Amino acid sequence: MSAQFQIDQGSAASDREQRHAAQTVDVCQSGSLKNREFRWRESVAQVAYYSGALNLLGWISQRYELQSDGRSWRPAIHRVASPKFLILCYPRVGTEGIPYYCTLPTPQFEMQMKFLREHFRVVSLGELCEELMNPGSPGNAVAVTFDDGYSDLYTYALPVLRKYEIPATVYLTADCIESGEVAWYDKIFLALQVAPAGPLDIPIRGAGRIELGSPQQRIDVGSQLVSVLRQTPALERNRFCADFERQVSLPAGKLAGRMLTWKQIDEMRSAGIFFGSHTLSHPALSQLAAEDVERELRESKSLLESRLGEPVLDFAYPFGKPQDCGPIAEAVAARCGYRSAVTTTWGINRPGSNLHNLRRVQLGDERVPAKFGLQIQKTFLMPSEPAVLPRTPNSPIMNRGRADSGTLVRG
Numbered sequence: 272m273s274a275q276f277q278i279d280q281g282s283a284a285s286d287r288e289q290r291h292a293a294q295t296v297d298v299c300q301s302g303s304l305k306n307r308e309f310r311w312r313e314s315v316a317q318v319a320y321y322s323g324a325l326n327l328l329g330w331i332s333q334r335y336e337l338q339s340d341g342r343s344w345r346p347a348i349h350r351v352a353s354p355k356f357l358i359l360c361y362p363r364v365g366t367e368g369i370p371y372y373c374t375l376p377t378p379q380f381e382m383q384m385k386f387l388r389e390h391f392r393v394v395s396l397g398e399l400c401e402e403l404m405n406p407g408s409p410g411n412a413v414a415v416t417f418d419d420g421y422s423d424l425y426t427y428a429l430p431v432l433r434k435y436e437i438p439a440t441v442y443l444t445a446d447c448i449e450s451g452e453v454a455w456y457d458k459i460f461l462a463l464q465v466a467p468a469g470p471l472d473i474p475i476r477g478a479g480r481i482e483l484g485s486p487q488q489r490i491d492v493g494s495q496l497v498s499v500l501r502q503t504p505a506l507e508r509n510r511f512c513a514d515f516e517r518q519v520s521l522p523a524g525k526l527a528g529r530m531l532t533w534k535q536i537d538e539m540r541s542a543g544i545f546f547g548s549h550t551l552s553h554p555a556l557s558q559l560a561a562e563d564v565e566r567e568l569r570e571s572k573s574l575l576e577s578r579l580g581e582p583v584l585d586f587a588y589p590f591g592k593p594q595d596c597g598p599i600a601e602a603v604a605a606r607c608g609y610r611s612a613v614t615t616t617w618g619i620n621r622p623g624s625n626l627h628n629l630r631r632v633q634l635g636d637e638r639v640p641a642k643f644g645l646q647i648q649k650t651f652l653m654p655s656e657p658a659v660l661p662r663t664p665n666s667p668i669m670n671r672g673r674a675d676s677g678t679l680v681r682g
């Protein structure tokens with residue numbers, strides 16, 4: 272059977288997310304036509320940067336935004352009176368080992384943080400929430416967040432964050448930090464990396480037997496498989512993961528030391544880094560019973576607070592797309608006492624945004640400062656409608672063809 276599961280690649284995915292995914296693929300296709308197009312776009316961004324057009328775009332995005340009424344191909348430009356807030360989301364910094372689905376070289380991350388510090392107002396997530404609730408700030412601002420809590424953040428990101436005084440927030444998967452074990456989806460990616468080449472049985476609907484080949488093809492298979500499992504009821508998903516681990520034994524050496532330790536977290540806090548919750552075990556909340564959603568949010572908050580000795584006020588939904596969050600998570604986050612909750616729905620936030628349904632943007636793939644800046648300014652120009660979380664219970668069976676089925680596991 273083909274390594275591609277029979278998944279709708281996201282007919283409902285937003286154009287922006289599809290373009291972003293396409294750019295991600297471009298980076299992996301050196302020498303290809305698409306890669307040349309990617310470099311051409313970078314060149315255009317550099318011209319915009321060095322000609323001063325990027326500064327002009329920044330001036331415009333402070334005062335205006337684009338809106339489409341759906342009837343005309345040409346969006347209208349509207350004046351805006353309030354500031355806009357962009358939350359950047361990074362899964363990791365580093366290139367080796369878990370997580371296999373994402374790499375970000377440290378120099379590329381440093382370039383982005385340097386550019387942020389030099390060209391934007393950088394605030395902590397707490398300051399961003401305060402300004403969302405009490406507008407009147409001096410203008411657009413950017414906050415930096417990380418998900419999951421990989422140890423690479425201590426090794427590679429912390430020195431950069433210190434150097435440029437970036438008050439980032441890290442959302443911790445609490446049980447993974449407590450146990451030192453990586454989350455279930457990382458074990459799937461690792462299993463696919465270490466399994467011998469050839470056929471492998473994947474006993475889940477839509478898969479069957481697949482042929483494992485190159486490391487990149489294995490990552491693609493992992494992304495597809497995790498996308499399916501995100502939309503699989505928790506009991507069925509747990510059963511599959513247990514069976515899968517029995518089929519492919521995981522090398523302990525590749526699993527060890529991948530998550531932050533409490534000692535590292537303490538040192539990061541001393542350096543001005545903030546910490547929030549990312550649940551206990553990183554499930555797709557939409558696939559849990561109501562009491563389990565409550566437990567994931569409440570007990571992770573309680574565990575982190577007991578370890579950190581201070582209130583944990585901010586939360587990130589695992590995977591973060593509406594179909595991952597489900598219909599009740601937003602209310603549960605508010606009830607558990609979280610000040611804010613972030614999704615991975617692309618977009619900006621502004622005063623009046625729902626603090627338990629904030630949008631974020633992933634730009635880690637941008638390799639050139641000018642293009643990184645251009646993407647941020649373009650995002651500031653986009654309308655800031657709230658992310659729509661589903662309001663009706665999900666079907667207990669697998670849902671395919673939803674908004675981001677088949678996209679990478681990030682978040």
Ligand SMILES: [Zn+2]
Pocket residue numbers: 418419549553589590681682
């Ligand atoms: Zn995550």
